[in-house]
Amino acid sequence: MPFSIFSRKKPTRRFNDFYSDWSKTLTENCLPLLRQSLSSAAPASVLSSNVDLVLRHLVLYYETLDLAADHNTIPHLLFPTWRNSLETPFLFLGDIHPYLLTNLLRSFIDRENQDSDYEDEDTLRLIPDPVSQPLKLPAAAWRDPSDELVMRIDQIECTMRLMVPVLMDRVRKAQRGFVARVSENWIGSYQVGKKRKTAVTTAAASGSVDEAAKGEMEELVSIFVDANRLRKSVIMDIVGATSEHQAALFLEGLCQFLGGFKDQVLLQDFEVVALPS
Amino acid sequence: MEVARFEGNGFLETHIVESVSWDDLERYAASKAGGSSEKHHHSWRSHQHDSSRKDDESPGELYELWRQEQNIIAARLDKELKSRWELDELIEEQLSRYQSHYYKAMVATSLKDVSNLLMPTWIPPHELAAVSWLGDCRPTAILDLLRVLAAQNPNFSLSESSERVLSQLVREIRIEEAVIDEEYAEIQATCVLHLPFSPLCNAQSREEALGSVQELFGNINKVISKAQRLRYKVLELVMKKLLNQTDTAEFVVAFAGIQDVIHQYGEQKKLKKLYPTVSMKGSGSSS
Numbered sequence: 264m265p266f267s268i269f270s271r272k273k274p275t276r277r278f279n280d281f282y283s284d285w286s287k288t289l290t291e292n293c294l295p296l297l298r299q300s301l302s303s304a305a306p307a308s309v310l311s312s313n314v315d316l317v318l319r320h321l322v323l324y325y326e327t328l329d330l331a332a333d334h335n336t337i338p339h340l341l342f343p344t345w346r347n348s349l350e351t352p353f354l355f356l357g358d359i360h361p362y363l364l365t366n367l368l369r370s371f372i373d374r375e376n377q378d379s380d381y382e383d384e385d386t387l388r389l390i391p392d393p394v395s396q397p398l399k400l401p402a403a404a405w406r407d408p409s410d411e412l413v414m415r416i417d418q419i420e421c422t423m424r425l426m427v428p429v430l431m432d433r434v435r436k437a438q439r440g441f442v443a444r445v446s447e448n449w450i451g452s453y454q455v456g457k458k459r460k461t462a463v464t465t466a467a468a469s470g471s472v473d474e475a476a477k478g479e480m481e482e483l484v485s486i487f488v489d490a491n492r493l494r495k496s497v498i499m500d501i502v503g504a505t506s507e508h509q510a511a512l513f514l515e516g517l518c519q520f521l522g523g524f525k526d527q528v529l530l531q532d533f534e535v536v537a538l539p540s
Numbered sequence: 541m542e543v544a545r546f547e548g549n550g551f552l553e554t555h556i557v558e559s560v561s562w563d564d565l566e567r568y569a570a571s572k573a574g575g576s577s578e579k580h581h582h583s584w585r586s587h588q589h590d591s592s593r594k595d596d597e598s599p600g601e602l603y604e605l606w607r608q609e610q611n612i613i614a615a616r617l618d619k620e621l622k623s624r625w626e627l628d629e630l631i632e633e634q635l636s637r638y639q640s641h642y643y644k645a646m647v648a649t650s651l652k653d654v655s656n657l658l659m660p661t662w663i664p665p666h667e668l669a670a671v672s673w674l675g676d677c678r679p680t681a682i683l684d685l686l687r688v689l690a691a692q693n694p695n696f697s698l699s700e701s702s703e704r705v706l707s708q709l710v711r712e713i714r715i716e717e718a719v720i721d722e723e724y725a726e727i728q729a730t731c732v733l734h735l736p737f738s739p740l741c742n743a744q745s746r747e748e749a750l751g752s753v754q755e756l757f758g759n760i761n762k763v764i765s766k767a768q769r770l771r772y773k774v775l776e777l778v779m780k781k782l783l784n785q786t787d788t789a790e791f792v793v794a795f796a797g798i799q800d801v802i803h804q805y806g807e808q809k810k811l812k813k814l815y816p817t818v819s820m821k822g823s824g825s826s827s
Contacts, residue, residue, distance in 0.1 A: 278816035331816035335809075338665035339816050348655035349753070352760050353728050362729030370733060370740050431721060435678070441670055442681040442798070446688040449798045454693065472805040476670055483669055516739035523737020532750050536651050539758045 278331045279345035285324055290522035293317045297515040301508075311507050317514045318502055325495040328357070329488050334480035337487060349533050350524040356434070356490040359521075361427060364497045365420050367520070368505075368513055375405040404512055415504035419497055426493055430486055437482040444475040624785065631779060631788050638775050642768040646676070651757045657764050667806030673717070674724070674767040679774040680717055682795070683710045686778060689794055696787055705782060709774075716770055724763045731756055 297317060300310040332340050341357045353359065448471035498517070502510040523529075648654045657675045659668070671677050686706065690698040698706070733740050734756060736749030743749040779788045 274820045275817040281818040335814040336816035338669035351655045360729040443684045446685045450692045
């Protein structure tokens with residue numbers, strides 16, 4: 264464009280490019296940083312600032328998602344083509360299911376408190392490669408969690424269990440409302456067409472679909488933003504409720520999990536494997 | 541006056557009956573024909589007029605005329621019946637198409653198929669966002685369409701009891717949808733932690749890792765199949781149990797037409813290529 268230099272339009276980039284950089288930073292920077300700071304040699308201040316850094320990286324993702332969402336773009340964010348086939352079935356309103364976060368935290372705690380043979384198993388899992396494999400968990404990080412932590416997790420879960428069904432319900436209502444509105448318009452034009460013995464005019468029908476869809480898409484944006492707010496606040500609440508050491512372990516587990524979907528070897532196998540019969 | 545009358549065995553007998561006119565014959569024919577068309581009615585009238593002029597017409601000739609008229613009605617009825625059978629056949633054909641679509645065509649055989657069924661690349665994103673539930677339409681939305689059809693289409697003759705059944709069905713299907721949602725959420729939030737790269741997974745080898753993915757995707761596929769079965773169940777109930785033949789035809793026409801306008805909307809939106817963007821400040825790195 265010859266006059267683009269005078270254009271007031273802010274420079275933008277496609278969300279998928281942002282996501283690919285963000286995801287790369289998560290696995291290549293955040294994860295090693297957390298692992299380094301979890302090693303016994305690292306001073307406590309490093310652990311604290313790295314937890315903060317990784318938390319900000321996660322929050323940045325949700326904030327960017329929200330900014331990218333409007334009634335035109337929301338379908339791409341709910342059904343992101345930049346996610347691979349291994350991860351798309353696990354998307355809940357465009358990203359991880361919020362329950363997954365507390366389930367991950369609980370499973371850390373449960374594993375360390377239920378299984379008396381755990382320590383032996385964990386020793387077996389110790390592989391001497393600090394970058395690509397998790398380090399051995401520091402002993403007793405999750406053992407006998409404080410009453411306060413258990414109570415906070417219950418509270419976080421309780422809030423989530425109130426909010427997730429509401430989000431699902433809103434999606435259902437938005438979709439059913441849209442179908443009902445389109446049906447009303449279509450049947451209306453069909454009746455008129457029948458009287459005049461002509462086919463339903465596509466222009467009239469599609470105009471009314473556009474209008475009904477705009478309303479629905481705006482509601483979907485609002486639901487999406489609320490879902491992101493919930494995911495973001497659950498991550499922040501968990502980090503707030505746990506000790507710095509536990510928070511680092513939780514974030515390390517989360518980053519490892521999110522990055523795991525990009526595992527190229529697994530993806531190659533995934534592409535060719537049949538379903539179990 | 542002599543008049544023709546059918547006996548049960550189909551043979552004709554003639555009797556002398558007083559005060560029986562062509563009007564009586566006409567009423568008889570009309571009642572048997574189940575309401576003949578107005579046009580036809582006129583033809584009978586003109587015939588009556590003719591016959592009144594020809595009082596000398598023999599009973600045999602009158603009978604012959606009457607028989608011809610009857611044959612004309614019978615031929616018309618036969619045509620109507622055949623088109624009804626054709627309608628029945630078309631409805632059956634469409635129902636079996638729905639069945640093979642949900643039971644055979646939209647069935648996953650590989651892990652990748654599972655993802656494709658949930659997020660089909662052949663459906664434009666706006667259409668997916670607008671209506672998709674586990675990769676296809678919501679069963680409750682099918683019933684919503686039916687409700688709108690019953691309320692707005694004057695030709696639709698949903699009986700009071702059928703309306704009660706429909707309301708009950710909406711409640712039941714809503715619950716079944718919610719059960720499937722719960723099952724899927726359990727996989728997305730809990731079972732997902734069995735993926736091989738999860739901090740909680742103990743998979744040691746590549747085979748073990750792939751095995752856990754296979755198992756998980758197998759479970760997701762079961763959920764998808766349940767959703768497909770529920771869609772077919774709703775369509776079958778609506779088309780076979782709830783609606784009469786004409787209403788079923790109206791329903792299929794509306795269902796196809798509405799899917800079509802929503803698909804066209806999706807295709808048009810896709811052509812506009814409005815993808816999500818990020819301002820350059822958000823560089824994708826927090827550092």
